Amino acid sequence: MEQRPKKLLEQVQDAIRLKHYSYQTEKTYIYWIRRYILFHNKRHPKDMGSAEIEAFLTHLAVHENVAASTQNQALHSILFLYREVLKQDLDLKIDAVRAKKSKYLPIVLTKDEVFATIQHLSGVHQLLIKLLYGTGLRLNEGLSLRVKDIDFGQNQITVRDTKGNESRVTKYS
Template sequence: MDDIPVPIPAQPVRFMDRLRAFMRGRQLAYRTEKTYCGWIRDYIRFHKMRRPEEMGKAEVDAWLGHLASQRNVSVNTQKTALNAIVFLYRQFLNIELGKLDFDRTSKGQRLPVVFSHEEATAVIDKLQGHHRLLVSLMYGAGLRVMEAVRLRVHDVDFGHQCIFVREAKGDKWRRTLLPKSLAPSLQAQIELALSIHKRDLEEGFGAVYLPHALAKKYPNAATSPGWQYIFPAPDRSMDPRSQVMRRHHLGEQQVRRAVAKALSETGIRKKASCHTFRHSFATRLLASGTDIRNIQELLGHSDINTTMIYTHVIGIHERGVVSPID
């Protein structure tokens, strides 16, 4: 249940509670909230638990430089830490840091690892049941693992052959492809999920978690079929935050472990993971001639430069370039 926000007091007093309340008022995605809070805690601990209001540019430069020189973080990781600390000062504390001058990480940007189509299907063939369908959606629709496990019944539009991804990274919504070959399996999985939901209702449960204040705004939505997770957890569990017994979605770590096991069985030596299927989705579309702007929209990237990385992944042999020795 890592995607369910931790409760905070109605009138928060502690610093981190006030920060979380501020972030939620700004409608930040919960994963962004967790990431920013983690880096801000790291910053405070690095400076021996000093109050952020008592620190400024010099302390921020020292911390960011430490991440680069001592902890050897990547370029993107240092950027995320920078974004978190800038949010803290500019947005929450209303303090201008001025021009920062910190040591930037020297680790260059790495190209994403991708599968060939044969490798992707070989891994998928090693999977069974809902794990197979989930990973097929990652490859066929470009979903992140958390986006896949969080799909709800009303997110799939069979008529228009599309999938709606709601509250994705950066709290963005997008529409992506529904692979025709997966439609029958997805329909069967939805029917299974709704039969489990029906049984939960008969046993006095069946209210699913709803994001933000939807549970108050729409009291009946939590038990309606459309809001149910397509990939429900095998068992009901007590939500440690709300103390409500409910059935959550399948855990992303279960899917990661299944993919890791399948990778080892196929003997593929690449440093791959669930996210490799999303990278492979983008590169296969690019290799087949899909416009880069369409790929950007399907992946939900705000910046076209993020999508452009895949142009460097496509092998030059796929552009008709042949080695002189051949």
């Protein structure tokens, strides 16, 4: 039985997995590549180039009012498509309208506010938030913890399948 050639997004998925990127990165890249293709009426990316990328990124900034980090995420997804999947070098003179960087400072809770918030939680939710706050774990790291990862004798947690795919040990007190 003859196999059909892989569709473009399947090729993207294979390239991402070959590089051992996280599942979240895979979903994000595929999302932005799909948006890029749909924005240009389903034209194949090999028939497009810098001008189309520029038009898409400008549209995101001007009409959808996305944050600068979101626009950068879209750009890097598309660059991955061209460099790693289509094996095309792009003229990197992409002169899109850039999204404005946020001028707002993040809101940071005081220790007392954090403890008051934690006190309003209970059960598994409270335990998870205490772990995240006390150890510096990322949300996905906390959610994927197993009992065998916690060493009460040495006050340490083994974090597996982390961002960057490197396990690490974190101490707590």
